[in-house]
Amino acid sequence: MFRRFALVLIILLFIGAGKAFAFEDINKSFIGGLAVDGYDSTAYFTKATPEEGDGDYSVEYKGATWRFIDTKSRDLFAANPEAYAPQYGGYCSNQMSLGNLSDIDPGVWLIFDGKLYLFGHDAGRIRWEKTGIAERIKDADLNWQKFLAGK
16 A cells, blocks of 8 residues: 555656646746746846845736836836846746756846846856857747747
8 A cells, every 4th residue: 555655656746846847938936936036127127237026016927927126117017028028038048048948047137139138157148248149149049949839
């Protein structure tokens, strides 16, 4: 009886683990489903700095909760989320250019041609700057389309 219970438990864990690591359009925190780790994605544009959002000012978009520093920022995002949401669903832009999904550090970012790119480490952002941001974007765009197509 214990063996059967253990086997069922193991199977359920594997099924659950597969769902937990399934690709999603938006990189969300495991707890709370927060986009950009709870940071205000408009602040990168309006304040040129990352700012932690407040749960009192939030919007649901593409299955994630987006937090903002105030009503003005929340409304700015809600009016045009595509303009303020980070590229590649908020996954690391450098890793996306290499064909991988990876988490981000909200403090490592750049804006290029009016779009927000987030990175997991400063080394990735520096790689983009040294090897050509436009070229890395082409690589990342191609890989992002592959991830979306395989969904």
